Structure formats: structure tokens, C-alpha cells
Amino acid sequence: MFGPDVINIDGFHVMQLLNNGIRRDLLDFRDRAFQAEIRELFALRQWITKAQGEVKTTGHPSPETLATPPPVDPTHGYSTTCLHIARQALSLFSAGTPAEFFAGLLNFLGRTAQVAGEAPRAFCNSLQAALPKRQPTGKGQARAQAEVLKKLKTLFLAFRSALQEESLSFYRDHWVLFFQPERLTAKRAEKLAAFLAKYPALQEYRDLTLFVGQIYRFDPADIDGHQVDALEPRPHYSAQLQAAICTIKEHRDDVLRFVEVFKAHPDLPKRCRANMEPFNLRVKAPFKRGKNCTKRPHLQARLQLQLGCEVRFLNKVEVSVAP
16 A cells, blocks of 8 residues: 555655765764864965965064964864964064074974974975075075975975865765665675774764664564654754654654555565655656646556556555556
8 A cells, every 4th residue: 555655754765864864964074074174274374375475575474463373173183283383483483683583493393393293294304405504694584484484384285185085085985884784795894894993983873874774674574663763863963864853753653654565565575665766756747747636537547557557546645556
């Protein structure tokens, strides 16, 4: 027995609704983990670009620029490191004589070389060439200052590139969370384990999609509605995922009516439980073309032609399709 409500909330639509909400949470996680820090590094670059313009005109950054760096989340390791290094580098511009500037630069490079990571070491190595081999001069100081600012932007780019690569890798691989066990090949299982090992906080979303997936994976006799009853819209979920869970719970009876179809017709193949969308579109087509005003005999004839089977009207909201 297939009715419009039943078809609209079948196993496929339940999973599609839930997974769309989960994907919203995953994209928000990606934004917090990678994209937000990338934006901070872009802001740091703009800050240094502003300082570059001021150095060209006045010989040093303005006090206002030095006092107003862009805000950085202290939990973001890359951008916090870059801000710390940039502040120390800009403090060198307060030195009066070339000798004082290069002495400060030498100490700065020694401290920065101790920072963990390949990018800070490469930054220090690139600035070694700016150290004078003879008596420091004013022109040498100006060239070194310009080089420090330029290499700072290169340092930001190195960290930003690493984050962009991680972000892209996350975007390519996050789909593995949605594969149900019957579609989880050995390669996918390996990728899933690696993904969850890297991002253990996302295990709850894997558990959520598996739990609700029982609606079309399990035998109909084992589906009693607890898969819907146990869903709870938690505060840290995105608004889209919370709305999806509330919608699924609101249509609990429709979901169970869908299950009853397969209890009454055990001959239906299991694949029908996973994806009824093609069948759904074919059933809706005659209704949409007639704007729901087509006479019953004409509608029945169109449905039979569209579906290639016998169609019997039982009441106002249910249609029985007999193969």
C-alpha cells in the first residue's frame, strides 16, 4: 500500500534528510578546523601589507598598525605562531641605528629558529642572506627591513597552504562517514578508520547515520520505531541537523507505515527500501501534470501507463500498486 505520505518519508528520504543535516555539521567542523584559521592568516597578510606601505613612506610601521593586529583564536596553532613571529619582527623597526637593527634581527632569528616546524626554519634560513657581511649601513637596513616583511608573508603562505591541503583532504574524505556497512569495501573501511582516528570528535555522526540506517538495513520485523524515538536534537548540532531530527520524529508514524508495506509484501526487493525516489517521481508525475484536478479514470489510466502495472484506488490518500 503506497500513499503520498508513505512515499515521501520512506527509508531513502529519512536517510537523505538526516545525512544532509550531518553534512552541514561536518562542513561547519571543517570551517572551524581549517577555514577560520585560513581567514586569520589572510588577515595577517593584509596587516603586514599595510605595514609594508607605511615602511616605504615613513621608514617604519605606524604605532596604530603595530597596536592593532587582526584578532586570532588562541586555539589556532598556525595563526597564533605567525602572529607571535610577526609581532617580534615588527618590533625590530623601532631600532635606531643599523647596528642595533641587525643585532636585534640576529637575536630574532635565533629565537624563531627554535619554533617547531619546517616553515619557521625556512623563514629564518631565507633571512640569513639579509645579514650584512661588512659594516651595517642605512641602505642595508632598509633592504633587510623590506626582506623581513616579504618573508613574513611567505611564512603565512606556507602555513596557509598546509591548512588548505588539510581542508581539501577533509572535504574529499568526509563522505566515507555515510557509507552503510553493506557498501563499505575494504578500501573504504580503511579510509574510514583513518578518518575517524584523525577526527575522533566525528564518531558520533558515524554512529548516528548507522543507527538510523537500521530502518532500511534491518529486517522489517526488527524495526519498531526506537531508531526514531532515540533521536535527540543536541545543542551542539547545527540548526539544519536539529531540524532534520525534529522532522523525522514528527513523521515517525509515516516511517513506520512505510515499514508496514514491507511486512505486508515480503516479496519486495530490499533495494526498494533504500531508494524509492525513482518510483516516487513516477507516481507523482501524473498528479503534477494534472495539477491534482485530473478525473480519477484518466488519472488511473495515466498511472497504469506510467508504472506499467495495475493501479487500484482504496481511499483518498492511498494507492495500491499491484505488479
